[in-house]
Amino acid sequence: MDGLRLVSGFPTLPSCQGTSMHLSKRVLWLVARQATGWILIGLGIAGLLLPILPGWLLIGWGVITLAPDVPFFRRLLDRVERKVPQLKAVIQRMRAAERRNGPSPPN
Numbered sequence: 001m002d003g004l005r006l007v008s009g010f011p012t013l014p015s016c017q018g019t020s021m022h023l024s025k026r027v028l029w030l031v032a033r034q035a036t037g038w039i040l041i042g043l044g045i046a047g048l049l050l051p052i053l054p055g056w057l058l059i060g061w062g063v064i065t066l067a068p069d070v071p072f073f074r075r076l077l078d079r080v081e082r083k084v085p086q087l088k089a090v091i092q093r094m095r096a097a098e099r100r101n102g103p104s105p106p107n
Helices: 025-049 055-066 071-083 085-101
Strands: 005-007 010-014 020-022
């Protein structure tokens, strides 16, 4: 694997400054969350065209998944929380779970 080597049993990549960056569980978790969120949004868009998929539900789930990392979706959830009080509890539970998992890295 070009550019990838093991240091103390951890895979590392060289960075621009010549030091190496450990591929931590946190980085892998963020990549998995991003991929999952965008896949859900893609399936939701397909669901709007296909009668067998719940399009709006999948899009909403994708937005909630991406909100900790994507400022646009975070602002969108803030707006939905203000305009639709019935969803406020769901959004607050999602944000509480994010606080338990730690803050997202800066974009």
